[in-house]
Amino acid sequence: MTKPKALTRRNRLITTLYTLELAGLESEDQLPFQDNFEMNISADGRRFVALKVFSGKSSSGMRELLASLQPLTPEGKKHVEAPMDAFTIRRLEEDHFCAVLEPLGTSLSEIIDEAFDRRYALNEPKGYKQRVLEGDPWSINFAKRACWQILAALDHLHSCGIAHRDIRSSNVCFALDHDLSALGENEIQKLWELDFEEYKIRSVEQWLACDPGDAAAEPHSEEWNKANFFNSRHDIELLQRRDGKPFGPGEIRYTIAPTPLDNGYDLNKVVDPDQAQTFTLLTDLGLASRFEDCATRPMPLSSDYMAPEGLLDLPCTHKADVFSLGLLFWEIVMLRPLVERQFQAHDPGYAELKNRQLHDLAVRLGPIPSALRARWRDADRFVDAEGNALKLPKEADDDDDDEEEDEGEEDFSKRDIWHYARKSKPLDMSDGYMELFVRLLLRMLQWEPEMRPSAAELMQEE
Structure with a gap:
């Protein structure tokens, strides 16, 4: 592997064009990864890869x-x-550990968002009802295939004694459906129209003063590099120091401009029954940990897919992955989170947000066990003595109040998992299969971690 030539603003943190030589690295930094990877080198001896650069703090254990x-x-x-x-x-x-990765395309969250938007549009002028109507494109066939592939990935990680710890739809990506090495750099490099009014630019004058270069020039020539940089101006960000201090004289100022690769997949393609070879990958092991280290490692800041023990700031094991996976399975099949995120202003440490999520989980899944309730400082405000969810005062900014007004039902936060499974299941999902799916999820979403099945056990399910 030779020195990178130019940043190309592609997926993950930083992606760059490398020349991969069949001899591999000639340094003691080399890792034995290439033996497990099929090298598809282009005619000129190059291929495109993604490069993820870890912070110095997280680099120490990432190699092992x-x-x-x-x-x-x-x-x-x-x-x-x-x-x-x-x-x-x-x-x-x-020292910064750098992982060389296969470039990937669209994330699963983007496909889910697109399908959700279609469903919302079908329900207009009351899109918030999100009923599954004729013409809804979502398919249980694709959802089942995606769930199985993600489970297979987690089973492999757990078989290696590694917990992922950040399972979410944005950390699942589609494999590219084409070989980048067969394309020229200008075919891959997406150059977009100039539109200064469409984007918020910190300093328009600064960019107007730049030399725009020539995007049609020879790749990696001076003019091509100028155009490559200039056309990233809408997305470019200046990385800040972790300690918040200003840069000193002579310190390097890093910039980053993430732009996802176009992998050729859109909603119509992934739900097409003839497109059975779509592959998804579980990505971003930045928060992963060995089983024995899980209890001492901090959890992700976002609580969207967090297990109850994480919401209560209790030590988490690899079984927290199973709970997160259950929440993700629900979202993949039903196109809606099992628990809606309730934004709270002025909420230090997201305490109220976590409280509300625990309350809504009790609505969906049933009473929180006494042992967990005893560890919940604010339990009396959200559940009764038996752990059943209390009816909360209606919030002024709650937009779900009228969600089921035609049927005289209460808002989204007041119904159990069975109600929303019947309401949100895809058109091609039978009632019998829906019941099997919900029963599987209820096993994965057990309050107590030790009661959840292992990934290996879930692999045996039909």
């Missing part, structure tokens, strides 16, 4: 963690985003 994924099982190889290679660079007196 990722190396323990080897060798990949057949299904793990298909559905886990594992490095093809890796190396270390030293910047600002810190």
